[in-house]
Amino acid sequence: MRHQQGASYIAILVAIIGFAFMVKIAVAVWGPYFDDRMLDNQIKEQLIHGPKNLSPQKFIGEMDKRLSMNNIRDIKFADVAQVTNVDGLQVKKDYEIRKPFLLNIDIVMKFEKSFDQSSVQAQ
DSSP: OTTOOOSOHHHHHHHHHHHHHHHHHHHHHHHHHHHHHHHHHHHHHHHHHSOTTOOHHHHHHHHHHHHHHTTOOSOOHHHHEEEEESSSEEEEEEEEEEEEEETTEEEEEEEEEEEEHHHHHHO
16 A cells, blocks of 8 residues: 555646646647638639629639638639639649748648539539
């Protein structure tokens, strides 16, 4: 019975540091992933409700308005996506975000996805 004393102070300190590290990772990664999810939803909504003969420039303008309304101000749509209009709109999203994490360590998140107006409207 004398040797069973429970967790030591060092074990508790290591657990707290590990928990703080995991929280720091979650906070650093949450914002860009949430913004990307909102961007995907706005692209789908615009493709579903937008006309088939919409020019790529007008689509980009509408997407910039939608992103601004949803308080996503650090992403410019023209910088992260290419829009073409061949038999309906096609949007190819391809970008990466680099976030400083700890000292000289960065977290790099890469986002890629393609959208086709005819397949999105069929869903």
